[in-house]
Amino acid sequence: MPEGQFNFIIIGGGSAGAVIASRLSEDPSCKVALVEAGGHPPERERIPMATATLQCDPEVDWMYRANPGKAGRGMKDGRMFLPRGKMLGGSSGMNYMAYVRGHPGDFDKWESLGADGWSYDRVLPYFKKSERFNATNAVSIDPESHSGDGPLGVSVRSPVLPPSLQFISAAMASGIPEGDYNGADRRNPAGVVSLFHTTTEKGQRSSTYHAFLEGTAETRDNLTIVTKAHVTRVLLDGEGDTLRASGIEYEDSTGKRHRIQAAKEVILSAGAIGSPHILLLSGIGPRRELEFAEIECRLDSPHVGKHLKDHLLLGMIFDAPGVGIPLGQAGL
Ligand SMILES: Cc1cc2nc3c(=O)[nH]c(=O)nc-3n(C[C@H](O)[C@H](O)[C@H](O)COP(=O)(O)OP(=O)(O)OC[C@H]3O[C@@H](n4cnc5c(N)ncnc54)[C@H](O)[C@@H]3O)c2cc1C
Structure with a gap:
C-alpha cells in the first residue's frame, strides 16, 4: 500500500481511539x-493525585x-470550564479514573x-476482555463479571481510608446493601454501595494509552x-447514497496541511465535542448552519452538534482533622 494510504484511519487517540x-x-x-x-502524556499524568493539574493546562x-x-x-x-483531554489517551489521561460500566438496563434498552x-449480556464479554481486575478483599466482587487478564488495569485504592469505610457503613445502615456495582448487584432495586473501582494499577493511572498502546501496539509496523x-x-467522495469517507486532512504542528487516504474506513473518535465539530467542518450537519458558516453541505444532518449533555464540575473541600491523610501520602 503506498505511503499516505491506509486501510483504516482513526481520528483521535483518546479513550475510544486508542483501543x-x-x-x-x-x-x-x-x-x-x-x-x-x-502528544504523549506528560509524566505527571500517571499520578492520580495530579489530575487537577492537567485540567486547564493547554x-x-x-x-x-x-x-x-x-x-x-x-x-x-456565566461560563463553566469543560476539560477535555488532548493527548494520547485523551480524556482518560485526565479524568478521575472512576471505573463505572454503563447500567445493564440502558444496554438492554438500546438493543x-x-x-x-x-444488550448487556452481549457487551459483557468485551468489558471482561478489556479488564485486568487486581484482586482485593476490600470490595465484594461478582466473579462472573470480571477478568484479571485484559490490558486495562482496574483496582481499589490501597490502603483504604477510614472515612471511606465509614461512608460504606453509613450507606448500609440506611438500607443500601454492599455489593459489586460493576456486576450483577447493579440491577438491585435498592441500589448498591461499594468502594470505587478505579482505572489504576499499583497506584498509577491506567489510561487507554498506557493500557492499549504503550509498549507493544505502538511499535507495530502496521500502526x-x-x-x-x-x-x-474528513474527505468525502460521491454524493447522496454513494457519499463515503475516503480520507482525512490534517494540519501538523508547523501548520502544514496533509491528506491521507483510507481504503476501508475513517473512524471518528475525537470525543463528544471534537467528533461533531469535525463532521460540521466536513459538511455534515444542519444545512442552514453550514451555509451560514460558508461550508458546503454534503449531507444535511440536523442533529449533528446538538444535544450535548454534561454536568457541572464543582469541588467542595472540607477540613477533616484526624480522619484524612497527609497530601504526600495521597495517591499511593
Ligand atoms: C475531568 C474529567 C473527569 C472525568 N471523570 C471520569 C471518571 O471518573 N470516570 C469515567 O468513566 N469517566 C470520566 N470522565 C469521562 C470520560 O473520561 C470520557 O467520557 C471519555 O474519556 C470520552 O472518551 P472519547 O474517546 O469519546 O473522547 P476522548 O477520550 O476525549 O478522546 C478524544 C481524542 O480526540 C482528540 N481530538 C479531538 N479533536 C481532534 C482533532 N480535530 N484532530 C485530532 N485529534 C482530535 C483529542 O485530543 C482526544 O485525544 C471524565 C472526563 C473529564 C474531562
Whole structure:
C-alpha cells in the first residue's frame, strides 16, 4: 500500500481511539493510522493525585468554556470550564479514573430499540476482555463479571481510608446493601454501595494509552501514530447514497496541511465535542448552519452538534482533622 494510504484511519487517540487502534492493528495485514491532536502524556499524568493539574493546562487540555445552563447560575462570567483531554489517551489521561460500566438496563434498552448486539449480556464479554481486575478483599466482587487478564488495569485504592469505610457503613445502615456495582448487584432495586473501582494499577493511572498502546501496539509496523496533528476535515467522495469517507486532512504542528487516504474506513473518535465539530467542518450537519458558516453541505444532518449533555464540575473541600491523610501520602 503506498505511503499516505491506509486501510483504516482513526481520528483521535483518546479513550475510544486508542483501543480501536490497538485492536485493529492486532491483524498485521491491516494498515492503520491513528491521528491525534495532542502528544504523549506528560509524566505527571500517571499520578492520580495530579489530575487537577492537567485540567486547564493547554498542553493537554482543549481549554473549552461553555454555557453552564440552569445548573450554573452565579458562575463567574456565566461560563463553566469543560476539560477535555488532548493527548494520547485523551480524556482518560485526565479524568478521575472512576471505573463505572454503563447500567445493564440502558444496554438492554438500546438493543430493544434495534441496536442489535448491544444488550448487556452481549457487551459483557468485551468489558471482561478489556479488564485486568487486581484482586482485593476490600470490595465484594461478582466473579462472573470480571477478568484479571485484559490490558486495562482496574483496582481499589490501597490502603483504604477510614472515612471511606465509614461512608460504606453509613450507606448500609440506611438500607443500601454492599455489593459489586460493576456486576450483577447493579440491577438491585435498592441500589448498591461499594468502594470505587478505579482505572489504576499499583497506584498509577491506567489510561487507554498506557493500557492499549504503550509498549507493544505502538511499535507495530502496521500502526502509524501521528501526534500533534489537528484533523481539519474528513474527505468525502460521491454524493447522496454513494457519499463515503475516503480520507482525512490534517494540519501538523508547523501548520502544514496533509491528506491521507483510507481504503476501508475513517473512524471518528475525537470525543463528544471534537467528533461533531469535525463532521460540521466536513459538511455534515444542519444545512442552514453550514451555509451560514460558508461550508458546503454534503449531507444535511440536523442533529449533528446538538444535544450535548454534561454536568457541572464543582469541588467542595472540607477540613477533616484526624480522619484524612497527609497530601504526600495521597495517591499511593
Ligand atoms: C475531568 C474529567 C473527569 C472525568 N471523570 C471520569 C471518571 O471518573 N470516570 C469515567 O468513566 N469517566 C470520566 N470522565 C469521562 C470520560 O473520561 C470520557 O467520557 C471519555 O474519556 C470520552 O472518551 P472519547 O474517546 O469519546 O473522547 P476522548 O477520550 O476525549 O478522546 C478524544 C481524542 O480526540 C482528540 N481530538 C479531538 N479533536 C481532534 C482533532 N480535530 N484532530 C485530532 N485529534 C482530535 C483529542 O485530543 C482526544 O485525544 C471524565 C472526563 C473529564 C474531562
